Amino acid sequence: MKRQVSVMEKYKTYNRCKSTTLFCEAFFLIYYFMKKLLCLFTLVNLLIFSCSVLFASSVDEELQKIQKAYENIKDIRGNFIQKSFIKDLKRIDTYKGQFFIKIPKKLKWEYKGEKPQEVFINDNEILMYQKKERQAFRSKFDWNTYGQAPIALLSGFGKIQEEFLISQKNGNLLLKPKNPMGRILSVEIVSSENEFPITSFIIRDSLSNKIEIILKDIRINTDLGEKLFDPSLPKDIKIYEHNPGD
Numbered sequence: 001m002k003r004q005v006s007v008m009e010k011y012k013t014y015n016r017c018k019s020t021t022l023f024c025e026a027f028f029l030i031y032y033f034m035k036k037l038l039c040l041f042t043l044v045n046l047l048i049f050s051c052s053v054l055f056a057s058s059v060d061e062e063l064q065k066i067q068k069a070y071e072n073i074k075d076i077r078g079n080f081i082q083k084s085f086i087k088d089l090k091r092i093d094t095y096k097g098q099f100f101i102k103i104p105k106k107l108k109w110e111y112k113g114e115k116p117q118e119v120f121i122n123d124n125e126i127l128m129y130q131k132k133e134r135q136a137f138r139s140k141f142d143w144n145t146y147g148q149a150p151i152a153l154l155s156g157f158g159k160i161q162e163e164f165l166i167s168q169k170n171g172n173l174l175l176k177p178k179n180p181m182g183r184i185l186s187v188e189i190v191s192s193e194n195e196f197p198i199t200s201f202i203i204r205d206s207l208s209n210k211i212e213i214i215l216k217d218i219r220i221n222t223d224l225g226e227k228l229f230d231p232s233l234p235k236d237i238k239i240y241e242h243n244p245g246d
Helices: 002-071 143-148 150-163
Strands: 075-086 091-102 106-111 117-122 125-130 135-140 164-169 172-177 184-191 198-205 210-220 238-242
Touching: 002 150, 002 164, 002 172, 002 184, 075 150, 091 150, 106 150, 150 164, 150 172, 150 198, 150 210
Parallel strands: 135 238
Antiparallel strands: 075 091, 075 210, 091 106, 106 117, 117 125, 125 135, 164 172, 172 184, 184 198, 198 210
């Protein structure tokens, strides 16, 4: 009888030891995996923080490069290619021409080709002269007019932080207007390492249209004369006034 009790006691003791061992093993495994998860979580946070720092640094560097360049720019001239992606018509229209800008708010650009057109901006007035149709349209120029005169954005990129919310897309600066600019939703800038810091820019609007403007042969500070920005129109053309606020 005593021997049977002894065997039972040993059996119970064995089970208790085995249970304790299994518990310890389970606890160790849980501790091990928790430690690994904590390390992984810390690593992920460090990577996110590092990416955020690099992103902020990259955006800041691009901004500083553009704004520093604009501090010394008095005028800009060059050629352009404009590609207009029109969603409703499901087509792409391509235009070529040349432009002249006198900082802060005098611009002239000429569209060449089958439908030649000249566009002038003098301070708060815009005039569009369609040579083939022998007609011109004149109106006030303000933030809401930029959609009609996309290349005019080049004159204002020296004040990006004042006028736009800034982020990054595909390694480029993505600007979203702080105040309404007609139908413009965003402007994506492709920067350059050349003397003029912008290679091209893409404008997207609320109708899902897109305008890409590629800049070529840029020259700065060539002392553009004031007369260049005064329209010289034939006397017999019709000028249409458009001032919706009046």
